[in-house]
Amino acid sequence: MTRKRRRLYLVLFGLTLLGVATALMLNAFSSSLVFFHTPTEVKADSIEKDRRFRLGGLVEDESVKKHTNGLTTSFRITDHDYTVDVIFEGSLPDLFREGQGVVAEGKLDANGVFQASEVLAKHDENYMPPEVADALKKTGQWKGE
Amino acid sequence: MIAEIGHYALMLALVLAIIQGTMPLIGAQAGIDSWVSVARPAALGQLFFVTISFAALTYAFVVSDFTIANVVKNSHSAKPMLYKVSGVWGNHEGSLLLWILILAVFGGAVAAFGSNLPSYLRARVIGVQGLIGVGFLLFILLTSTPFERLPNPPADGQGLNPLLQDPGLAFHPPFLYLGYVGFSMAFSFAIAALLEGRVDPAWARWVRPWTLLAWCFLTIGIALGSWWAYYELGWGGWWFWDPVENASFMPWLLGTALLHSAIVVEKRDTLKAWTILLAILTFSLSLLGTFIVRSGVLTSVHAFATDPERGVFILAFLAVVVGGSLLLFAMRGPALKGGGLFSPISREGALVLNNLLLTTACATVLLGTLYPLFLDAVTGDKVSVGPPFFNATFVPLMVPLLVALAAGPMMAWKRGDLMAAISRLKFAFALAFIVALGTWYVKTGGPVLAIFSMALGTWLIAGAVLEWAGRLKLFAAPLADSWRRLRGLPRAAHGMTLAHIGVGIVIMGITGVEAWTVEAAKVMKPGETISVGEYDLTLMGAKTVKGPNYSALRGTFKVTTEGEPVTILEPETRSYLTSTMETTEAGIRPTLSSDLYVAIGDSDGNGGYATRFYVKPLVHWIWTGSVIMVLGGFVSLSDRRHRVGAPAKRSTRSKLKEATA
Numbered sequence: 001m002t003r004k005r006r007r008l009y010l011v012l013f014g015l016t017l018l019g020v021a022t023a024l025m026l027n028a029f030s031s032s033l034v035f036f037h038t039p040t041e042v043k044a045d046s047i048e049k050d051r052r053f054r055l056g057g058l059v060e061d062e063s064v065k066k067h068t069n070g071l072t073t074s075f076r077i078t079d080h081d082y083t084v085d086v087i088f089e090g091s092l093p094d095l096f097r098e099g100q101g102v103v104a105e106g107k108l109d110a111n112g113v114f115q116a117s118e119v120l121a122k123h124d125e126n127y128m129p130p131e132v133a134d135a136l137k138k139t140g141q142w143k144g145e
Numbered sequence: 146m147i148a149e150i151g152h153y154a155l156m157l158a159l160v161l162a163i164i165q166g167t168m169p170l171i172g173a174q175a176g177i178d179s180w181v182s183v184a185r186p187a188a189l190g191q192l193f194f195v196t197i198s199f200a201a202l203t204y205a206f207v208v209s210d211f212t213i214a215n216v217v218k219n220s221h222s223a224k225p226m227l228y229k230v231s232g233v234w235g236n237h238e239g240s241l242l243l244w245i246l247i248l249a250v251f252g253g254a255v256a257a258f259g260s261n262l263p264s265y266l267r268a269r270v271i272g273v274q275g276l277i278g279v280g281f282l283l284f285i286l287l288t289s290t291p292f293e294r295l296p297n298p299p300a301d302g303q304g305l306n307p308l309l310q311d312p313g314l315a316f317h318p319p320f321l322y323l324g325y326v327g328f329s330m331a332f333s334f335a336i337a338a339l340l341e342g343r344v345d346p347a348w349a350r351w352v353r354p355w356t357l358l359a360w361c362f363l364t365i366g367i368a369l370g371s372w373w374a375y376y377e378l379g380w381g382g383w384w385f386w387d388p389v390e391n392a393s394f395m396p397w398l399l400g401t402a403l404l405h406s407a408i409v410v411e412k413r414d415t416l417k418a419w420t421i422l423l424a425i426l427t428f429s430l431s432l433l434g435t436f437i438v439r440s441g442v443l444t445s446v447h448a449f450a451t452d453p454e455r456g457v458f459i460l461a462f463l464a465v466v467v468g469g470s471l472l473l474f475a476m477r478g479p480a481l482k483g484g485g486l487f488s489p490i491s492r493e494g495a496l497v498l499n500n501l502l503l504t505t506a507c508a509t510v511l512l513g514t515l516y517p518l519f520l521d522a523v524t525g526d527k528v529s530v531g532p533p534f535f536n537a538t539f540v541p542l543m544v545p546l547l548v549a550l551a552a553g554p555m556m557a558w559k560r561g562d563l564m565a566a567i568s569r570l571k572f573a574f575a576l577a578f579i580v581a582l583g584t585w586y587v588k589t590g591g592p593v594l595a596i597f598s599m600a601l602g603t604w605l606i607a608g609a610v611l612e613w614a615g616r617l618k619l620f621a622a623p624l625a626d627s628w629r630r631l632r633g634l635p636r637a638a639h640g641m642t643l644a645h646i647g648v649g650i651v652i653m654g655i656t657g658v659e660a661w662t663v664e665a666a667k668v669m670k671p672g673e674t675i676s677v678g679e680y681d682l683t684l685m686g687a688k689t690v691k692g693p694n695y696s697a698l699r700g701t702f703k704v705t706t707e708g709e710p711v712t713i714l715e716p717e718t719r720s721y722l723t724s725t726m727e728t729t730e731a732g733i734r735p736t737l738s739s740d741l742y743v744a745i746g747d748s749d750g751n752g753g754y755a756t757r758f759y760v761k762p763l764v765h766w767i768w769t770g771s772v773i774m775v776l777g778g779f780v781s782l783s784d785r786r787h788r789v790g791a792p793a794k795r796s797t798r799s800k801l802k803e804a805t806a
Contacts, residue, residue, distance in 0.1 A: 006486060014501050021505045021542060025512060028537035029530075036527030054529055071666050071755055090666075091379055091746055091757060094308075094727045105531075131527045 034105060038135040039082040047108065055084060055114055056103040056132040064098055077102060077114070079135055088116040101132040148213050151201025152292040155242075158194035158249070159282040161187050165252070165275030169268035174340070181264060184271040185256040191278060192253035199233075199246045202291050206233050212298040215239065215291045221304035221723050223694040231315035232305045237439065237455070238291035240318055244435070245281050247319075247326040251355075252278065255330070262351065269337035270330075277329055280462045288455050304694070304723030311728075313373035321366030321393055325431035327359020328400055332428035335421045336470060339477040344421065349411035352424070354782060356407060360400045361778035367393050368771035379729030379744040381759050383658065383767060386535040391514040392434035398507040399427040402500045409496050413558060416493070417481040419500070422474060429467045430511075436463055437514070491561040495553030502546040509538040547601055547652065550645060551608025555615070569615060573607035588661060595660035598652060605649030613642040640781025643773055650770030657739070657763025664760070668753040675758055680741060681705045682758045685713075687745070695719045700745040700754060702732065716745045735765045 036054045037047060047053060055077055063076040063083075073092060076083045086104055096102065096119060106116035120129070165187035172180025205213050206229050209222045219236045220229055228235075234243040252274035259267045285291075308314070334352045338344045370393070375383040384390065403423040409416045436459040487493040513530045520526050551573060555566040581600040585591065614620075616634055617627045665677045669684040676682070685701040697717040704711040714732030721728075734741040739762040746755030 003486065009489065010497065017501050017505045017542075018508075021509050021538065024538040024541055025509055025534075028534045029516075032531065032533035032537065034529045034531055036529065054527075066749065069668060071668065091729075091744065091755065094379075094729060105529075134527075 036103075036131045038138075039077055039079045039084045042084050042108070042114075043082045050107060052105060052107055054103050054105045054131075055086070055116075056101070056129055056135060057084075058132070058136075059096070059098050059100055059102050061098045077104065084114050085112070086114045086116050088119055090117075090119075092119055101128040103129045103132065147201050147204055148210070148292040148294065151198040151205075152290060154194040154197040154201065155282065155286060155290075155292075158191050158198065158245075159279065159286060161191040161194065162275050162278040162282055165191055166272055166279050167275075168272075169275075170272035170340070173265045173268045173272070178264075181268040184268040187275065188249075188252045188256035188271045191275070192249040192256075195242075195246050195249040199242055202239060202242060203230060203233050206230065209302065211300070211302055212294055213291075214293045214295050217295060217299055217302045219305050220302040221694060222301055223722065224305060224310070225693050227312070227315060228305055228310045231309070234318050234322075235305050235309045235315075236291075238285065238289045240322070241281065241285045241289055242291055243319060244322055244326060245278065245285060247322050248274065248278055248281065248329060251326060251330050255333075266337055266341060266348075269340050270333045273333035273336045274329065277333070277466070280466070284455075284458050284462065288458055302723075304721060307695070307719065307721040307724050307726050307728045308377065310694075310721075311373060311377055313369050313377070317366055317369040317373060319366075320362050320369060324359050324361075324363025324366050324400075325393075325396060325434060327355065327362055328396060328403075328424075328428045328431050330355035330359065331400075331403060331424040332470070335424035336473065338421060339473050342477055342480050344410065344417040344481050346411045346414055349407045349420070350786070352420075353404070353407045353411060356400065356404050356424075357778055357782055360397070360404055361775050361782070363393065363397050363400060364771060364775050364778070367397060368768055368775075372768050375764070376731045376733055377728065379731055380757070381662070381731070381742050381744075381761060381764075383764065386513075386530075386532045388514050389438050391510050392437040395507050395510055395514070396427055396430040396434060398503050398510065399423060399430055402503040402507075403427050405496050405499050405503075409493050413485050413487065413493055415485055415487070416497070418474075418478045421478065421481065423500070423504075425467075425470045425474060429463070429470075430507075432459070432463045432466060436460055485559065487558070488560045490556065490563050492553070492556040492558045494561070495549060495556050498549055499546060499553065502542055506539050506542040506546075509542065510535065513538065544601070547605060547648070550648070551604055551612075554609075554612045554641065554645070569611060570604075570608055573604050573611055576607045577601070577604040592660055595656050598656035598660075602649045602653035602656065605652065606646050609642045609645035609649065613638070635786065636784035637781045637786065640777045640779075640784065642777070643780060644777030647770045647772070647774030647777060650766050650773060652770075654763045654766030654768075654770055657766065658761045661762045662759060662764075664757065666755070666757045668749050669756045670751075670753045675756070677758050678760050679706050680711065680758075680760055682714075682743065682756075684754070684756065687748075687754055690717075692719065694723070695721045697730075698745065698748070698754075700732075700743075700756070702743050702756075704734065704741055712741065714741065714743045716743045718745055718747065737765075738762060740764045 034052050034054055036056060039055070039057050041047070042055065057077040057079045060076040060078040060083055063074075065074050066072075067074065071091075072087060072089045074085065074087045075098075077086055078084075086106075088104065088106075103120045104114065104116035105118040105120070106114055109115050164183060168180045168187070169184035172178070172183070202215075204210075205216050206220055207226070209216065209220055209229070211217050215236060215238050216232075219239070220232045224232070232239070234240045252271055255262075255267060255270055255274065259270070262270070331352050334348065334355070338348055367390075370390070371383045374385070375381060403420065406416050406420045406423055410420050436456060439455055439459060513534050516530055517528050520528055551570055552563070552566045555569055556562075577600040580603040581596050584596050584599045588596075616638060617630045619627050622630075663677050665675045665682075667673075667675050669675065671684050671686050674681050674683045681704070683703045683705070685703055687698060687700040690697050690699050697719040699715055699717045702714045702716070704714060712734040714734055716732035717730040719728045719730060729744055729746075732743040732745075739760050742759040742761055744757045746757075748754055
């Protein structure tokens, strides 16, 4: 095998691999992309049923309630124009509290309640998820710099 | 005073870095020997001043000098000494200073121990290292100096982020940075080689130990981070495919590829241009990782508050480094002549396969990580790419790599014999099959993929052991003969075997925890019991305990299996004095087969505590396997052939041998 042939084979093999990877990625993108929405967008009813998405905003003041089983928490996420009811079963991240920015991942149920399967943790009390900051800027509620 | 010395030392370091980054490079290009000889003193001088600066900041943290803004924001007088010291790099400015220190240490190491490198190559390596230093020193001096004084110093500090007050995370950043910055050595060598227009086996012998060292540190760093997330975040996850994690994983993937392709350059004098490209890309991804973590452009579960201005600086620097080095590569790369030919079925072929698969896998991770940024810029849609994406792309690409991994080392250079390798692997195949059957029997079915992965892990371990045994001719030759071979086998061979066994163990650990974790959650009152699998968990009581700078709710749980006591677990929820934030300390009992994991939450007001109890099979194998991989790396590094300065010594020794023979 000459040097040129070898290089050709290598390049062909590399391209095949890239092709396979691209196919895998396109396939995965169509099913596993998780979009981010604000409460306003949720109210606008533009969201596919049964599609997982991330809901972001502020945890509304005085909305957090622990259920009697001690594990389920319900609260409301707001962007000050609209609010969405959220139910989450599991341990909340250590920095979860009222009035703070939050991002939850899950689905809307038939009653329009957001069933969160995950509430994203943060490692810093001053941290605001960039999407939430953007969303708040959009509705004119942003108080940061 | 100390802080001003630290700040001033940084400026002096910048001046020296500028000299280090210009004179030796120009000198080597123009053939001015006196300029070339500036490289060593400049690099050592830069190291000296950066060390002074770092020591000054450390001193300020240790004595809690609250006239310095950075100390106020990140320290507190009641903090244990370990976290006062780790507070130095537990913030943006300090971690940047650590970056620079490590960079200077690597540059200084070449200056101090590189005496047997050709002087022009050495000058160029040190010069490129100096240029990277200039970028980061400018960054820290212009945007993020850690030595800023406060006009009205407060009486006490605000404390370090409680999540960072943990032994695992205290050492996570230094190791991660040793890895990231360690790849700058491979990068500097690559650029120097492009400037020289020459890559030869001696060059690869120089690059390999540095790459291996960086790879070992990065592996430790990633493993520490994952272990920390596992016990500190309270829900027992160990990897989330989060942007910040991917940021450290991508350089690891390419670094692993680089490690393997450098072997081909050293042994067979081929794949040169590719290896150079890999070295450039690996370090570029390290810079990208720094950018992702420090800029906060991507939503991450590990996100810290960040400053976008700083992100712009790193992005510009990244563009210069990547753009400049790729341009140089495009100009000089084609001149690098490839060496020996090889058939596709050969050691070279196997290593090429390794490289292609690792690079492709890294590309999928890169795309998945950056896609949200890309989509936001183009359409304004906000998306996140989570574990399902990576499971559907990364994992299928890893499977062929791992299947081939057992056979690769059995191939001969140039032309290998696949059938012979397969026949040697019969035993590994049989063992993998038995493990698959055993898993299927014990777990009564279970996901097919999980059973396959268990078999795959076994295949890797058995394959590595068989390859090793084959070199010793174990059981094929008299034991005394095998013993002699064992002693004669280069350490690098043992290292490779260990590292590959480690990979197999990690695979099995991942499979176990992902496929067969069982859990229960309940609000428990003292005396109550919950059961998971064969284990019963009883809450004995809960009380408040005081730590040095926190108070904690500590639950005491008894774990029994069929009435026999197993262990006592004491998870805590800690509230820190200086922060509104609480942290979870899980109670974990590792056993060979599974971890028992308990996390306790807040009281419900009626004497009950939200409790989560997990049984996580094999999860500890993930970190055990990582440790074995790193051990393999270090054993390999201890090989005389990899030791810095080895090539020259070995050649004189073999000459001596020839002379005496």
